[in-house]
Amino acid sequence: MDGLLPALLAVALAEVGDKTQLLAILLAVRFGRPAPILAGIAVAALANSLIAAIGGALVAGMVPFRAITLMLAVALLSAGAGSLMRQKPPKVGIYDRLGPFAASAVAFFILEFGDKSQFLTFAVAARAQVPMLAAAGATIGILLASVPAVMLGDALPRTVPIRVIRVGIGILFVVIGVIVGLGALRLL
Helix, strand or coil: CCCHHHHHHHHHHHHCCCHHHHHHHHHHHHHCCHHHHHHHHHHHHHHHHHHHHHHHHHHHCCCCHHHHHHHHHHHHHHHHHHHHCCCCCCCCHHHHHHCHHHHHHHHHHHHHCCCHHHHHHHHHHHHCCCHHHHHHHHHHHHHHHHHHHHHHHHHHHHHCCHHHHHHHHHHHHHHHHHHHHHHHCCCC
């Protein structure tokens, strides 16, 4: 369980107001069919999370635990910085011919690949006893952030103060990242 909960919480928070959540809103508005959109997001999220977890598991055997902890601190700081930046909505027009499932899966996979959520999953998986639990947690976290976006569509940004929440999450990530980094450097 040491990888499931940290990945779930970190990724769910990192996705709030992120470009992938904006993509989910755009897909919901464009296609208006939540079930295939969420299924496509789930497939893409699982694929990206598995890639990150496998990478983290491979690195875990080659890198000292302190260095992995420092990598986690960098991932948290990166997520914090990303949460403090303004997000531009992605373009989805090129995927219109694919239909809601395929468009969601392809666009989400591409947009999420190399994103802060994948970096967080990689770092958590490298520290975890069972890296696949980190992949499961990250996938669930992405879905937790995507479900309201798909279900509410463009009403989400009008009803929820996403920018304020993102700033709070960004500050939280930075504080936790600094604490983890100082601990990894044995300065705490």
